[in-house]
Amino acid sequence: MSRGNAILLAIVIAIALITVAAASVLHDGLSSRAKPTALESMLARNARRLAIPAGARKLQNPAAETPENLRDARLHFADHCAVCHANDGSGDTAIGRGLYPKPPDLRREETQKLADGELFWIIENGVRFTGMPAFGGAQGSEQDSWKLVRFIRHLPQLTEEERMEMERYNLKGPEDLEEEQEENDFLRGAPMQQKPEGTHHH
Amino acid sequence: MKTKLCILIAIAALAASVALAHGDKKHVVGTLEKINADSVVVKTATGKSVEVKLVASTMYVSHAGNEDKPAKLSDLAVGDRVVIHATPKGETLEASEVKFSAPGAAASAVKPKS
Numbered sequence: 001m002s003r004g005n006a007i008l009l010a011i012v013i014a015i016a017l018i019t020v021a022a023a024s025v026l027h028d029g030l031s032s033r034a035k036p037t038a039l040e041s042m043l044a045r046n047a048r049r050l051a052i053p054a055g056a057r058k059l060q061n062p063a064a065e066t067p068e069n070l071r072d073a074r075l076h077f078a079d080h081c082a083v084c085h086a087n088d089g090s091g092d093t094a095i096g097r098g099l100y101p102k103p104p105d106l107r108r109e110e111t112q113k114l115a116d117g118e119l120f121w122i123i124e125n126g127v128r129f130t131g132m133p134a135f136g137g138a139q140g141s142e143q144d145s146w147k148l149v150r151f152i153r154h155l156p157q158l159t160e161e162e163r164m165e166m167e168r169y170n171l172k173g174p175e176d177l178e179e180e181q182e183e184n185d186f187l188r189g190a191p192m193q194q195k196p197e198g199t200h201h202h
Numbered sequence: 203m204k205t206k207l208c209i210l211i212a213i214a215a216l217a218a219s220v221a222l223a224h225g226d227k228k229h230v231v232g233t234l235e236k237i238n239a240d241s242v243v244v245k246t247a248t249g250k251s252v253e254v255k256l257v258a259s260t261m262y263v264s265h266a267g268n269e270d271k272p273a274k275l276s277d278l279a280v281g282d283r284v285v286i287h288a289t290p291k292g293e294t295l296e297a298s299e300v301k302f303s304a305p306g307a308a309a310s311a312v313k314p315k316s
């Protein structure tokens with residue numbers, strides 16, 4: 001193959017790759033309601049893996065797996081993380097569903113197979129171009145983050161009692177709190193409030 | 203700690219605005235009229251009967267006094283007071299959580315002290 005043909009072939013391949021990447025990223029008019037394509041997910045996962053320093057993977061979790069540490073982390077997760085990740089780690093929340101990319105289901109293999117150090121690094125440093133903020137840098141954050149890693153490992157075995165306890169610590173606005181109070185009053189025997197049906201809620 | 207607090211406040215503000223603007227759950231409140239294997243019918247305050255589908259992931263919570271306890275579908279009974287958090291799926295509603303109390307328990311909870 002002549003040098004000219006080789007250059008032409010390289011240009012054609014480059015244009016094809018750019019077209020595929022652009023089509024993959026720009027689908028659905030850049031709406032964040034869209035689901036990332038398999039190519040985009042694969043690229044993002046690998047980019048995240050490359051971004052995590054190799055040394056971070058080898059870190060050992062200093063937070064012991066005690067009931068106290070797990071409870072601390074569970075309640076911390078309920079008021080800091082569940083707004084996007086949901087109490088059960090599924091990511092099935094109004095905000096989680098609206099993000100692009102969607103928060104991963106923390107119970108699934110893609111997250112559970114990450115090393116403790118990788119999970120810790122993600123909590124401390126966040127993930128750029130996603131909704132995941134960095135929680136590190138503050139005094140005591142490292143200890144909290146390590147405990148959260150323990151809780152993420154526990155998520156696939158989360159019990160109903162634990163989930164219900166977490167609900168009491170979830171972020172709620174004044175309207176939500178008022179509505180919750182009205183519903184609990186109704187369950188305790190108060191008269192039913194007549195409200196327009198079909199009202200949207202969290 | 204301050205940084206974490208700022209992030210928390212920012213997330214809370216974001217949560218509140220998104221919840222108000224794009225909430226997608228409906229709360230069905232009323233008394234249980236009918237219980238099927240895969241759905242329940244609730245009579246609401248307006249007298250309307252609303253059917254809500256039950257799915258494998260539906261969670262059941264029994265509310266007695268001030269306490270919530272995990273429960274199961276078989277614990278539900280016609281006449282129970284229910285608060286169902288449901289997600290609209292096309293023309294139907296799919297229950298994510300069914301919280302309920304038995305009429306007797308509800309009545310005793312509001313009984314004035316003698």
